Amino acid sequence: MKRLRTPAYYTLRGGTYIGDSRELLEELPDSSVNLVVTSPPFALQRQKEYGNLDQHEYIDWFLEFGRIVHRKLRDDGSFVVDFGGAYMKGVPARSLYNFRVLIRMVDELGFFLAEDFYWFNPSKLPSPIEWVNKRKLRVKDSINTVWWFSKTEWPKSDITKVLAxxxxxxxxxxxxxxxxxxxxxxxxxxxxxxxxxxxxxxxxPSNLLQISNSESNGQYLSGCKTVGIKGHPARFPAKLPEFFIRMLTEPDDLVIDIFGGSNTTGKVAESEGRRWMTFEALPEYVAASAFRFLEKGIDAGKIQDLYNKIVSGKSVNIEDYRKQTALVL
Structure with a gap:
């Protein structure tokens, strides 16, 4: 096993790494991870700016990650994945790609389906436009499937930590x-x-999670505005990973997000006292995600400096910027 490379930025509890998650996962010891919770690019027919594959290619592609995750999880560990639904190309009929992923993860990789969850996002916009808005043939799609996979039949879990x-x-x-x-x-x-x-x-709680995804402010988007970039187009709300981190892990357990995006998972894990690692291939997304760990009050110059350093390949200690924040408050 190689030593894990230097993080793009880090805190006292975790760090974010730039690179291919398959390579980064291989650098970790087998049976060392308590929870992987993530939201990969969805298998949509229309290309998105954050990247996505054709639905048929997607399943094989995702199983490459699943195969490695299975080895890296502890025996009582879990793998939680948020999948958005999709339609078949050119017709108002649903794709089964997310269900095919589920079946192959169990049948081929040896995962168990601990439970299936359904994330209801009441703030989701009507889509797809062709079938919902224009022709009015289908209702709006407001549900994502969230599969809770486990390495064995007995994953660590405590629902008293997520009581409603x-x-x-x-x-x-x-x-x-x-x-x-x-x-x-x-x-x-x-x-x-x-x-x-x-x-x-x-x-x-039930396995229907009603969580709105309507973030319109906060330090992350404020930081993006400061440096003149758009926020990640497929962020998921903090309460989604929070639910699973609280239920499936304990303080100091290791939580990993293999499709880090804007690093919602890492920020939640930090707040919940878990160790964490986030993997993301695009340096620009990684640099912007560091804004989640800043407090209000830091000046624009420091935000721009933080972004520039990470994009240029320097490893940044976020704690230094927190100290600087404290000085200007």
């Missing part, structure tokens, strides 16, 4: 179960008592 807030009705039931609820027997014969009225700190 109780509804107002449930809060009333917990406060006064005798006056608010009368136990009944369901048609199935199941006897529902009052035992579930116990306060467990929250309700069990």
């Amino acid at each position: 807030p109780y509804s107002d009705r449930m809060k009333k039931l917990i406060e006064d179960p005798d006056n608010f609820y009368t136990p009944k027997i369901r048609p199935s014969g199941h006897d529902i008592g009052k035992g579930f009225a116990k306060d467990n700190g929250g309700s069990i």
Whole structure:
């Protein structure tokens, strides 16, 4: 195993690396990673600026990464992948590429499907334009499939770390179960008592994750505006990796994103006290992603300097820029 190359930028807990994820993964010890959570370029028919492949090529391409990830995961590790849906070329019929990936990951690479999740993004724009907006033949596509793969049948997991807030009705039931609820027997014969009225700190979440993806401000986009570049066109919201990082890892576990983009995963992992590594092939995306780790108040010159250094190939300690931020506040 080769020593991992120098990060483009780093913090006390992790770093971002420029290069092909397949090569970077190979530099890690086998059975060393707790969680890989990522959102790869989708297999869309229309080319996007961040790169994507034809749907038929895509599956073989993605399995190259999956094969390596399987070796690098610990036995209780997980691989969580966000896949967007797509249509077949030229017709209003859905592609099955994301389901074909799922089946081949299990049948050929030895992964287990721990659970399937569905990310509902209520702020997603109506698409595809041809079938939804113009011809009005299909409803808007607001769901992404999120596959939770595991290396063995028993991955590390703790749903008490991701409990959802109780509804107002449930809060009333917990406060006064005798006056608010009368136990009944369901048609199935199941006897529902009052035992579930116990306060467990929250309700069990479902595998339908309703998370809006409508970031319009924040340090990342502010930094991009400062240096005159566009933000990454396919960012996912922080609450998506946050859910899986909290549920599937513990503090100091290693979390990796193999398609880093704007490095939402790394920032969340840092905030949650996890060690992290992010891999991204394009230096411009990597340089801009460093803005996520800055605080408000840093001047434009320092932001531009940070971006220029990373693009030019220098390795930057983000902590130095945090200290500089503190000085100007």
